[in-house]
Amino acid sequence: MPYNHSKYRPFRTLLLTIAALLLSASCLASEADQTDTPWTLPAIVLKEVPFSVTIANADALQQRTLFVTVNGKAHQGTLEEGTLTFTDLVSDQSPAQLTLSSNGHTLADAEITALPGWFSLIPALMAVTMALLLRNVMVALFVSLITGIWMVYGMTATGLGHAILDACQVYVINALTEREHMEVVVFCFLIGGMVGIISRNGGTMGIAERITRVVKNRSQTQLSTSFLGLAIFFDDYANSLIVGNTMKKISDTMRISREKLAYIVDCTAAPVSAILFVTTWIGFQVGVINDGLSTIGNFDESAYSVFLNSLMYSFYPVLAIVFVLLIASSGKDFGPMLRAEQRAFHTGRVLSPAMDHDSGPAPEEKDLEAKPGVPHRAFNAVIPMCVLIGVTMVSIYMTGLASPDRADDSLREIIGNANSFASMMYGSVAGCIVAFVMTLGQRLLTVHEITDAWFAGAKAVMLVIFVLTLAWALSAVNTELHTSDFLISALGDTLNPNLMPLVIFLLAAFMAFATGSSWGVMGIMMPMVVPLAWAVLVHNDMTGTEHLHIFYSSVSGVLAGAIWGDHCSPLAESTLLSAMASGCDLIDHVRSQMLYCLVVGGVGMLIGTLPAGFGLPWWLCMLVGAVLLWLIVHYFGRRAEDTLPAAQVEVNHGAAESA
Template sequence: MSRVVSLILATLLCLIPLAHAKAEDAAQIDTPMVLLKGVPFEVTVTAALPDESSVFLQLNGQTFESRVTEQVATFSGLTADSDSIIRVTDTAGQQLVAKEVPAIAGWLSVVPAVLAVAMAMLLRNVILALFTALVFGGWLLYGLAPAGLFKSVLDSANVWAVQAVTDIEHMQVIVFCFLIGGMVGIVSKNGGTMGIARWMSGFIRTRKQTQASTSALGIAIFFDDYANSLIVGNTMKKISDTMRISREKLAFLVDSTAAPVSAVLLVTTWVGFQVGLIADGVEKIADYQENAYGIFLNCLAYTFYPMAAIAFVFMVALTGKDFGPMLAAERRAFHTGKTLSPGSSNGEEGSPEERELDPKPGVPLKAINAVVPMLVLIVATIIGMVYTGWYSPDRADDSLREIIGNADAFGSMMWGSTIACLAAFFMTLWQRLMTSEEITSAWFTGARSILLVIFVLSLAWSLSAVNDALHTSDYLILALGEKINPYMMPTLVFLLTAFMAFATGSSWGVWGIMMPMILPLAWAVMAFNGMTADESHMHIFYACVAAVLSGGLFGDHCSPLAESTLLSAMACGCDLIDHVRTQMPYALVIAGASSVLGTIPTGYGLPWWVAYPLVFGALYAVLAYFGKSAEEPWEQPAKAAATKAS
């Protein structure tokens, strides 16, 4: 009997520290994973304590008090200059919870983003750059401890990548991109997209009509820039050769109606990517209510570069005028019939990407097989947005902007793309153009082309999460918030993003780095200047978002490393260097007019609807003054040299 009593007493004695531990564990503390020295941070404590009771936080010899509200106490404005143990006690002095948090210098929080850009510039590999930056950022979260480096490598996949792709909105973007890619595969294989091009070619009679038709076709095939470049380039190549249009000119028309169109229209693979990044940036802004798609719609008014690029394409096509290296290429083609430059490395053979998009042999090329799925995609998405926006609990009035702004954009785009895929599938099957197995294979071929996009997107989301955990934006706000002129910030953002995209050749990778950082920084700069409470200054915020998008497009547009540039040159059978050399002067003129007459004055308050006529007018004036028609009499350089020698 005594042994039983002794056993019970021993058990109770063992349970006493466990009970104490459970009481302490009942309190939870939420702190940053790592502290930035000198940068304010916040600590939240959750404990089963009565409302209005006090809890005390001890940090580096200082004690802070906070009141409990609904079992939550918040401590704000804390700072630390070294690794710290944060202890929380109740009024009786009993410790509720404690946590040790490492501290690093604030400037280190910017290193992952800078590292990503620098490595991408040096190695010309955005994926490797993003992964390396992700690992280093994870190592910073462990306070640069030696063992933390190995843990951060494992966390890159097990923690950050998993969190990125399992987020509901991120997964919706991924599925949407796969669905759009699959639909592109079906309508390419069943002859639909080629049917659009064939139908339009029946109206072409002159060089100007050829160029205008190429530009219009580039806008018609808006849903994906890769499909745009490959389909339009390969379709119009023989027609433009017949009309003695240089391959350089064809590549410019294709390239300038691929990425810019895909970036600004409302239902494309690009929009899903952009909205996802905007959503990541907005999450870092406290008490900001507008959803990501609403911000995207508002920023379109300030995307001067892509809008001006599209307008300039039609100016060049309809006037028949060119200047600079493009004029020389056009004169060569028109007067000698040599559409390719001497010694061009490109021939007439089709590329692997082109062959993958070739229609199935023997299928009729009917435009309706592509037009119907595209219209279904657009109409179904718009209906979904109106429906979800109308029944949104956050809708304040019946205005279209309010309805669209509160719509479930991701869900609506998924509805539209799903229905569009089904429309393409059943139209193809009903006409017996392909078997169900062939249609499925075509869908997977199209979806497979999106894998690289998804991988870059996942890494960008992961790096964004690491930057968030490092409180990078908090450091930038503290360091730069009071020093940046808010009216010039959109222009500075455009120039920085353009340089990064040109150096790396990837607008998507640069957007993934910049967008989640620029949005909270722009908002903080406005807050420092007392602008966030006045809606009349919201144009600065929207212009900064637009500047990231526009800068990425411009840099990507001019870079020989950019996939869209490579695909456009390849599809048109144009030498890559010739394409870059002839297109870059046009892109620089467009970017200059967009910045000087668009981004800068609208930053200072000029209405966007006044800026656009100024930008377009300046571009037309440059073309009218410096441009000449290739059809005008021209003395070939070789003949001119012989004449001078004689």
């Protein structure tokens, strides 16, 4: 049930209680057998954007005919599983006047603030803009959160006071009480704690020393990071945390900027997990596709088949991986990333000057350094990480095998129905236990030192937890402001069959950029896009197999657009985790990565999604897109090593080493 904002407004509560009592008395006087009809109303509505009203536990009312009247226009509801729902209610004026009636008798009245549709974009755009301008995502999120709540409360003077008070008391608490959110929080703490132990016992330093013996230059280091990201394909969260923390010291040794490391980590996480057949993303994607297919008649293709066919048109995720490998193998960069690489290579400063601790390690980083005197044994880090990955993969299989929704015994279906969050929890707990036992068994650290190292690692993820919590709270406000409903309503009447995949891709990208949640965008858009895309094809008599590419491309547009928007947004969970695991400032990560993501997104959109919508073969679009990206890197990219004369480079090297 949505939160009742009037609960914390004593005067309004008193007035509403008196009004409810008077209304009940009048209803009882006019109709003795009348039942209580509590209805759930949205906090606000948007002008010209459809909204709905529900009445729970309405079984006792099924013998009646109930109507909701909005500004004089009556609507009849539908009863399903005890809930009476009134849909497609629209108001063109503010406030919206609502009346619930039955058999000519008024049961309840209400007024709801109706805002212009574009108002719903203000909090999200404010958060992104302030984060980039102030370089402080915490302040940006909190101010935007209060602004959004104030809008939900009607933008009154008293509403502002309630918004400030309820920002933490209501929205932050609600964000943390959602089970999936808390699973992410605990998972981050466990991974951070394990990293703390294997860093303090010399394990990560051992890995760094081993890889340093093999890799001879910066390009090889970047490729090693990319391949490690591709190898840990089963989940994007685990990917970011493991790869970032493992390769941080090695990339520092090779004078690779933290911005570059965070970019590689970020773009080999979600894009890989989204398009491979055996990952924790599959179950969710197939589920939301199936939600949309359930509303389509005369469509006999399974949700999993639609998902597999749509992967061919997932241009952005595939091209993002191709671009990372091109950048890593060539050693070339351009734009803000080139400047970051020049700084790191010529001065040895892998952190940007904007970071508060750029003059030296932060206190938590010092706590995570290897204890003086302990041997640097790589297996002390490799074994716990292998246990984490192995237990997670086995748990994914076992929980998928036990799922009642499993369609058959195929590996894809089993993993698609697995409980990914529980599996990651099992793996991270097992990894922590193995790291603890190995460290204690070799007497590298005492029990007290091991627990201190675990807490130091957990403390290092506190910032990302705070930012994630505020981002979740802001996402809830965007839901109450009907941001996605406005965007879909604004573009719904402009969809052309051949341009439909492109429009859906852009809409999904903007929603992900504004909300910072690719999964949230997929959960909201996919159940609507699937029937919408099919309805457009039916309306234009284009349901034959020769036009199914439009349907599949529209489905993939949601996935690809959501990932693209995620990569460009400072509010995205994957962006936050990649920056945190790589030890990079969040805003530095976003600013340096933005141009690369825009280039890949532009190529994927103009060379892939757009022509594919008109029937160009997907493989040709993918090939041309990859070649174009190679040409961009080849002609516009420059190596950081080649940007200064050799003599000057040697001087800078010597100065940096002596410093």
